[in-house]
Amino acid sequence: MRKFMGFVALFALGFAAGAYVLNTYFPPRGGVRQVVAAPGEPTDSSRTELTNLLEQRPATEPAPTNFETMLRVASQRISPAVVNVDTTGEIATWRGWREVGGRGSGVIISADGYVVTNNHVVRIQRQVARDIFVTLQDGRRFRATVLGTDSQNDIALLKIDGRNLPIAQLGDSDKLQVGDWVIAVGNPFGLGTTVTAGIVSALNRSLEGQGAPSGFIQTDAAINQGNSGGALADSRGRLIGINTAIFSPVGANVGIGFAIPVNRVKQVIKEILEHGSVGQAWLGISYADISDPQIRRFLQERLPEVQFPANGMFIDGVIANSPARAAGIQPGDVLIALNGRPLRTIEQMQNYMRTAKPGQQITLRIWRDGRTQDLTVTLGVRPEGME
Numbered sequence: 001m002r003k004f005m006g007f008v009a010l011f012a013l014g015f016a017a018g019a020y021v022l023n024t025y026f027p028p029r030g031g032v033r034q035v036v037a038a039p040g041e042p043t044d045s046s047r048t049e050l051t052n053l054l055e056q057r058p059a060t061e062p063a064p065t066n067f068e069t070m071l072r073v074a075s076q077r078i079s080p081a082v083v084n085v086d087t088t089g090e091i092a093t094w095r096g097w098r099e100v101g102g103r104g105s106g107v108i109i110s111a112d113g114y115v116v117t118n119n120h121v122v123r124i125q126r127q128v129a130r131d132i133f134v135t136l137q138d139g140r141r142f143r144a145t146v147l148g149t150d151s152q153n154d155i156a157l158l159k160i161d162g163r164n165l166p167i168a169q170l171g172d173s174d175k176l177q178v179g180d181w182v183i184a185v186g187n188p189f190g191l192g193t194t195v196t197a198g199i200v201s202a203l204n205r206s207l208e209g210q211g212a213p214s215g216f217i218q219t220d221a222a223i224n225q226g227n228s229g230g231a232l233a234d235s236r237g238r239l240i241g242i243n244t245a246i247f248s249p250v251g252a253n254v255g256i257g258f259a260i261p262v263n264r265v266k267q268v269i270k271e272i273l274e275h276g277s278v279g280q281a282w283l284g285i286s287y288a289d290i291s292d293p294q295i296r297r298f299l300q301e302r303l304p305e306v307q308f309p310a311n312g313m314f315i316d317g318v319i320a321n322s323p324a325r326a327a328g329i330q331p332g333d334v335l336i337a338l339n340g341r342p343l344r345t346i347e348q349m350q351n352y353m354r355t356a357k358p359g360q361q362i363t364l365r366i367w368r369d370g371r372t373q374d375l376t377v378t379l380g381v382r383p384e385g386m387e
Contacts, residue, residue, distance in 0.1 A: 039113060039145055039161035047273050050110050054266040058172045058238060070235050074183055075195045077237025080137050080166035081108045082230055084187040085117055085144075085158075088131040089124030100124060105186035105230030106134060106158065107239060109170065109269075113142075113162040116265060117229030118244050119149045122156045134160050137193055148272035151382060152279035152354060153260060154244050155268045156229075168231060171238030173261035176200055176217065184221040184243055184257070186230025196222035198255075205258060207245060216258040217241045223257035232259040241265075271355060281356035282382035284322020287313040289346050290334055309367050311344045312336040327377040329366065336372065337365035358382075 087102040104121030108114070115134055122129055132144040142160035149156045180200045188194050198221030206214040219232060223243050232241035241259030271278050288295050290312050299308055308314070313335040318324050335343055339362055343349060356362065358381040365374050 039142075039159045042147065042159055046112055049112070050114050051270060051273060053110055054170070054269060056170070058170055070181065071183055071195075071197050074233055074235050074237035075185070078168055078183070078231050078233040078239065079185055079193055079195065081168040081239075082106070082137075082185045082187075082193060083108060083115060084135040084190075084192065085115075085121055085229060086133045086135065087122060087124060087129035089127065089129040091125055102129065103187060103190045103226050104228045105226065105243070107168050107229070107231045107242065108136075108165050109168055109239075111163070111165050111167055113160040113165060114147075114269075115144065115158040115160060116242060116269065117156050117158060118242065119151050119154045119156045121229045122146055122149070122158070132158065134158065136165070148276045148278065150268045150272065150277070150279045150354065152350070153264065153268050155242070155260065155265060155272075157269055157272045168233075168239040169237065170262055170266070171234050171236075171240040173217065173240045173263045176203060176234070176240060176261075178202060181235040182219055182221055182240070183233050183235075184219065184223050184227060184230065184259075185233065186223070186227035186243060188222075188224040188226040190226055194227075198222070201256070207258060215261060215264065216244075217261055219257050219259060220255040221257065222255075227257075275355050279354045280382050281353055281358050281360065281379040282323065283353065283377065283379060284319040284324040285315050285329060286317035287315050287335065287346075287349070290314040291344075307370070309334050309336055311342065312367065313343055313346065313349055315366075323377050323380045327364075327375045329364070329375065329377075330368070332368070334367040335364055336367050339363050340365075 083106045085104045085106045088099065090097045090099050102121070102124065104117060106115045106117035109116055122132055128146050132146065133141055134144045135141045142162060144158040144160045147157045147159050178200050182198060182200055184196045184198070186194060198219050200217060201220050202218040204214060205216040205218045207216060217232065221232070223246050227243050230243045231239050232243055234240045240262050242262070242265055243257060243259045245258045247256040268278070290296065290308060291310060295314055299306070315329060315331055315333045315335065318329055318331055337343060338349065338352060356379055358379055360379050362377050362379065363374055364377055365372055
């Protein structure tokens with residue numbers, strides 16, 4: 001009888017342990033433990049509060065007492081606001097539809113549940129993921145909705161139904177200098193909240209071939225798969241960037257990571273609140289500022305007899321089957337005006353295209369072979385990965 005009771009006790013203990021492991025590490029496909037329902041539509045007052053928060057001056061945090069405690073204090077300040085972002089969706093294969101998932105990070109920027117992350121974190125291929133869940137450090141798990149995205153800047157704004165949540169204090173990325181200490185906080189490889197440290201290696205970096213604007217923060221703080229959308233914080237724990245990409249010949253961290261400056265993130269969030277998804281309109285051209293000395297030197301060497309305009313966007317490529325090609329734009333043209341307004345900087349063009357909508361008609365004045373003409377273009381939908 002004693003052996004039988006021992007067997008029963010051992011079986012019960014094993015069953016309980018197995019159930020714990022299954023529920024903790026392998027949640028059922030049809031549901032997730034401790035998940036709060038998806039939030040309702042944000043109210044106007046909620047949006048206004050977030051806009052006011054973005055416009056506040058960065059909080060002044062006490063300076064660390066010494067180098068030994070500096071990064072520890074910074075980590076303690078920012079880490080509670082950094083969350084894990086898990087996504088689930090379906091992709092089409094030759095065998096039919098297959099369910100896939102993804103992992104990334106995010107940062108809570110308001111106590112009532114606004115979360116910023118990367119656009120690519122919340123997408124399964126080209127589509128916004130079917131299910132998006134946000135998990136806090138304390139284990140609370142929320143279903144999130146996507147309020148809007150910016151594909152060009154790789155930013156997404158999420159909303160969860162939370163109250164009195166830990167938030168990241170927003171810093172001022174314009175005050176960063178090369179050599180400043182920073183920490184990266186995120187969810188690499190799905191391990192959970194992880195902190196790495198480094199310095200600002202460079203400022204105003206460009207990611208060639210990524211279709212993104214310049215101005216990224218480069219850091220040697222370790223950033224790996226899953227860190228996307230997480231926080232880059234200064235030595236006082238203030239958010240100064242959103243980690244978004246790495247340069248690596250081996251696919252893992254080699255000490256070259258990039259973050260979107262928080263001042264740009266603030267502007268993007270304001271645009272998302274006003275316009276919804278931004279950066280979706282597509283023209284289908286590659287261009288450069290013709291007033292750039294390098295561009296003018298290049299053109300003068302190859303076409304010394306041609307007098308190009310002093311300002312505008314020099315078109316060095318037009319994509320096949322694009323709205324620009326359909327409208328008759330050609331490589332070598334110079335865009336000198338957009339909807340009647342002179343184009344003098346790349347930023348003008350980029351800022352307009354970010355808030356334009358697919359299907360919208362625009363008028364471009366182009367210079368070609370010494371003559372100008374107006375062309376009407378109907379904007380398309382930006383293909384994934386295209387400029």
